[in-house]
Amino acid sequence: MSATLAPLPFSTPSLTPEEIANRFVRLRQRPVAMEVQNLGKRFQTPQSASGKGGEAVALNNVNFQVYRREIMTVIGPSGCGKSTLVRILAGLEQASSGRVLVDGKPVDGPGPDRGMVFQAYTLFPWLTVLKNVMFGLSMQGIGHDEARSQALQWIEMVGLERFAENYPHQLSGGMKQRVAIARALAAKPRILLMDEPFGALDPQTRAQMQSYLLQIWQNVNITIVFITHDLDEAVLLADRVCVLGAADESHPGGHLKTIMDVHLPYPHDVDVLKDPRFLEIRRQLDELVHPRRPLALDRLPIVKMTQRGDEVG
Numbered sequence: 017m018s019a020t021l022a023p024l025p026f027s028t029p030s031l032t033p034e035e036i037a038n039r040f041v042r043l044r045q046r047p048v049a050m051e052v053q054n055l056g057k058r059f060q061t062p063q064s065a066s067g068k069g070g071e072a073v074a075l076n077n078v079n080f081q082v083y084r085r086e087i088m089t090v091i092g093p094s095g096c097g098k099s100t101l102v103r104i105l106a107g108l109e110q111a112s113s114g115r116v117l118v119d120g121k122p123v124d125g126p127g128p129d130r131g132m133v134f135q136a137y138t139l140f141p142w143l144t145v146l147k148n149v150m151f152g153l154s155m156q157g158i159g160h161d162e163a164r165s166q167a168l169q170w171i172e173m174v175g176l177e178r179f180a181e182n183y184p185h186q187l188s189g190g191m192k193q194r195v196a197i198a199r200a201l202a203a204k205p206r207i208l209l210m211d212e213p214f215g216a217l218d219p220q221t222r223a224q225m226q227s228y229l230l231q232i233w234q235n236v237n238i239t240i241v242f243i244t245h246d247l248d249e250a251v252l253l254a255d256r257v258c259v260l261g262a263a264d265e266s267h268p269g270g271h272l273k274t275i276m277d278v279h280l281p282y283p284h285d286v287d288v289l290k291d292p293r294f295l296e297i298r299r300q301l302d303e304l305v306h307p308r309r310p311l312a313l314d315r316l317p318i319v320k321m322t323q324r325g326d327e328v329g
């Protein structure tokens with residue numbers, strides 16, 4: 017079973033570098049949708065054999081702003097605190113220090129202003145697609161007929177109208193994530209928080225979902241914070257890319273390295289993947305996330321088992 021995705025309704029217009037730069041001036045003039053101030057998070061680590069528990073610094077003094085209707089992607093090495101950050105933004109986790117503001121108001125728990133889509137499929141398996149999407153609406157006190165009608169519109173928006181009466185196990189991974197997006201959007205959040213939502217999908221479905229998300233975003237007034245491991249995905253989707261770094265000699269925990277404006281013609285579509293400017297931005301991000309370090313092969317005992325000069329292959 018598969019559902020056909022509509023082709024992208026836009027093509028990349030040719031913009032001058034000045035026009036692209038002006039876009040970022042205008043972006044910074046928009047109202048701030050979400051602000052992260054001096055955010056820190058420490059976790060207690062389990063007791064070791066010697067009986068001592070410790071503390072792990074997941075995030076250390078992170079500051080940034082997300083502007084209204086922006087797509088900000090967040091990248092960084094494994095364990096640098098990306099999921100912790102997005103869970104704090106969602107109000108699912110408490111910060112140890114600092115705070116998060118949504119439209120100027122401090123976040124103190126989950127709220128209808130923020131929707132969340134995770135990597136793991138989180139649909140209720142015992143409910144149909146329609147009932148999954150209706151669930152949040154019913155929880156908000158919306159009557160059955162109105163909830164059904166709104167849910168059907170969102171299901172149509174993600175191209176799954178033929179599957180409204182199917183159960184999650186009858187859907188592909190991509191289709192399940194489209195239901196998860198429909199379910200999150202149905203609650204009309206102002207901000208959509210996504211933690212590697214396409215991470216479990218095959219590359220082709222993932223590419224379709226990226227186009228799909230850009231199309232939805234064009235049609236819905238929403239700000240998106242999108243965590244990913246995939247640098248192509250980070251650049252393709254983003255207005256700006258937030259780069260987090262892991263703990264190192266100068267930082268006790270996950271920290272903000274930089275926020276990079278994606279200076280590419282807009283709106284992005286898959287053609288942008290071939291643009292030399294895209295490749296240059298991607299190269300710079302790769303350098304930030306995976307800094308080149310000299311190989312420490314001589315320190316690996318297994319290498320010493322091989323004589324230098326032996327033929328390989």
Ligand SMILES: Nc1ncnc2c1ncn2[C@@H]1O[C@H](COP(=O)(O)OP(=O)(O)OP(=O)(O)O)[C@@H](O)[C@H]1O
Nearest residue numbers: 059060061072074093094095096097098099100101
């Ligand atoms: N509930 C928890 N208890 C203790 N430590 C935690 C907890 N959750 C996360 N951590 C630690 O916080 C750090 C950041 O974890 P987090 O899951 O946010 O990283 P991440 O950037 O999302 O990694 P990945 O790219 O692998 O998903 C890690 O060192 C992790 O071990």
Ligand SMILES: [Mg+2]
Nearest residue numbers: 098099100211
């Ligand atoms: Mg994570």
